[in-house]
Amino acid sequence: MAFSDATRSLFAGTLQEIQDKGLFKEKRFIRSPQGAEIEVEYPEGAATARALNFCANNYLGLSNHPEVVAAAHAGLDARGYGMSSVRFICGTQDIHRELQDRLTEFLGTEATLLFPSCLDANAGVFEAVLGAEDVIIADRLIHASLVDGIRLCPAQYDTFKHMDMKHLRKKLELHADKRTRMIVTDGVFSMDGDLAPLDEIVALGEEFDAMILLDDSHASGFIGRTGRGTHEHFDAIGKIDLITTTLGKALGGASGGCVSGRAELVELCRQKARPYLFSNSLSPVITAASLKVLDLVMSTTERRDKLEANTLRFRQGITAAGLNVREGVTPIVPVMTYNAKLANDMARDMYAEGIYVIGFSFPVVPAGAARIRVQLSAAHEPEHVDRCVAAFAKVGEKYGVIGLDKKGIIEKYGM
């Protein structure tokens, strides 16, 4: 028997260790389309309950927007369901080209290449573009998929302390002898919701002749005056050499990603990036629906403006209620508990109050920095936001964390 009892108990033991540390991820099921109000089966097997959803990346409320759904139906009828091919063999339709061109226009770049996901874009871009003579200098809190992509690339890898521009400068000085330098950062960091200081990064890039790769997955569609992303917010459109982003968050929420930027770099990805060469094409359904998403996003700022208003309302409300939150401007609002069990317990009680949120702990965030991450959406109405704040006030009261700062919470619950 290949999977012997001894082998099975080895893996069962690993799972038990995850359980014992309180880090086991429970299964959660949703029985409705994605939206502000969802139907949830939780715990597994329980009767369906309605809840307000505050943990989706559905920032613009487009995941189940009627016009997007209609465009998906029309795309299905016009171009079929699947491509059964990678892009370069027979997996590229005219609508893939059209979507790339629209993304180029939206992001203000020179060229764009679609990937099955942004994880795939990040997995492919570094190895396609850089070699052993080059250096990658990345923020220490970049997304896991960037770290994985960097691991696959022979370039030297160095890091700078999170958003620490003095440290980045030092590293750029240190690596002045390399053939090229590439600075890598997220635009909006997914766990803290903080914005990379892209204006300063661009200035350093110019000073030290370093390219910049920006992963704008948590920004594309809603950060910046017209929602183009972090580079718009910092008035740096046209100054970012590579942008990777996802269609799986604000921009419709299905799946798909891209590399967008300097024409030569994007062409190198088309020639060499392994997920482009060896993984299947984005489905025509998603491609057609994504074109509609870009139409909606580029024709009006109504949704990103509503998201901004909801974010402000929540941030003001939750702060006034006395919960411990990280300050910021993005729709990612971490309600800090520091202690992992407290995050899970409070999230469970929030669910009992009809608010669907999740506790995040190590390894998704650093140990001792557990939190409930709240995400606002343009799909929320002001009264949804108020109900979420009220539930936090009630649950926070139950656990005695109202008005406590970091030190106070840690004294009471430990890390």
Ligand SMILES: *Cc1c(COP(=O)(O)O)cnc(C)c1O
């Ligand atoms: C979500 C996310 C990804 C992965 O995007 P997918 O398209 O779902 O693979 C990559 N980078 C960042 C920063 C993300 O937040």
